[in-house]
Amino acid sequence: MLSEIIKGTIDLIYPWHCVICSRSIQNANNLSGLCAACYHSIRINKPPFCPKCSRHLGKRPTHRLCNVCQKQPAHYDFAWAACVYEEPLKTLLHHFKYHRKKHLQHVFQECIVGFIHAFSLDISQFDLMIPVPLHPTKLRERGFNQSEILAKSLLSQAQCPLQKNIIARRRSTPSQTLLSQKERWTNMQGAFTIKTPQAVKNKSVLIIDDLLTTGATVSEVARELKRSGSGLVGVLTLAIKC
Ligand SMILES: [Zn+2]
Ligand SMILES: [Zn+2]
Known part of the structure; x- marks a missing residue:
């Protein structure tokens, strides 16, 4: 706590x-x-990728999930997913x-854009970008939606x-952090609602989020989009937990 205060004071006096x-x-x-040095230690996600979620597969055959x-x-x-969720990105x-x-959004933007170019990802194929929404209570607490900032960039x-x-977000979901993999999926069920289904019908949609862990959150958004008639639904996140 004390080190946080000292560091905060140093940041104020010496912002650089x-x-x-x-x-x-x-x-x-x-x-x-x-x-x-810290910038270059951010680990960009590299192949072989899982064909579904882009999680790095290590030595597994590339066709396997x-x-x-x-x-x-x-x-x-x-x-x-542009980066691997490990230090220093976790702290960032x-x-x-x-x-x-x-201001860290500039780093994240460079990581994502670098990843898009490195692997020639066709993000022009989408009709819409949708950031994963926060529940209004959380949005008020935090003051901004991190996924929306990433999407804007x-x-x-x-x-x-x-x-x-x-x-x-239809309901405020308990934090996913302490839940098991199975609980994360049940926790997200029914969490989202599409307010204007006609706006996504027959549209290809790119969902933007900061972190993909099990994929339960973005999967639930995708499920609602598909129920409303969306075509292709892709996801782009800053990081993935491997
Ligand atoms: Zn540094
Ligand atoms: Zn996967």
């Missing part, structure tokens, strides 16, 4: 310090808030969501509109 290692950042034009997808088939058609995402360090890449009011 790396948010991870506290080293001074030489380049004042560096908007990321990260030193070069990962263990998570084998256990619970998701409703989305496929998911892309925590700072972004819970300490309002919104991808507008120039996707060349399709961002629709944040089509889908709503």
Whole structure:
């Protein structure tokens, strides 16, 4: 706690310090808030990918689904995840969501756009981008929706509109963090509702979220979209838990 206060004070006096290692950042034009060493230690997701969720498969044959997808088939058609959810990205995402360090969006944008280009992902194939909504209570507490910020940063890449009011969180779900894999899926059932089904009917939709763990949250959004007549439903997340 004390170290947090000291670090917060240092940040106020010397804003050009790396948010991870506290080293001074030489380049004042560096908007990321990260030193070069920490920036380059973010692990970008690499093949072989699970064909369904893009989780790195290690030495498994590439045509096989990962263990998570084998256990619970998701409703989305496929998911892309730019980075592996490990340090320093875990801490960065925590700072972004819970300490309002919104400037970190520049780092996340570079990671996602770099991933899109590295693997020539066709995100122009979608008609709409939809960020996973937060429940209004959580949105008030946090002050912003991290998925919406990520989606906004991808507008120039996707060349399709961002629709944040089509889908709503019907109920506030307990945090997924402490739940087992099976509980995560039941926890999300019925969590979302499509407010304007005609807006997604026959449309291909890209769902944007910050983190893919089991895929239960984005799968539930995809299920509602498909029930409303959406065609292709893809997912793009900043990170995936491997
Ligand atoms: Zn650093
Ligand atoms: Zn998978």
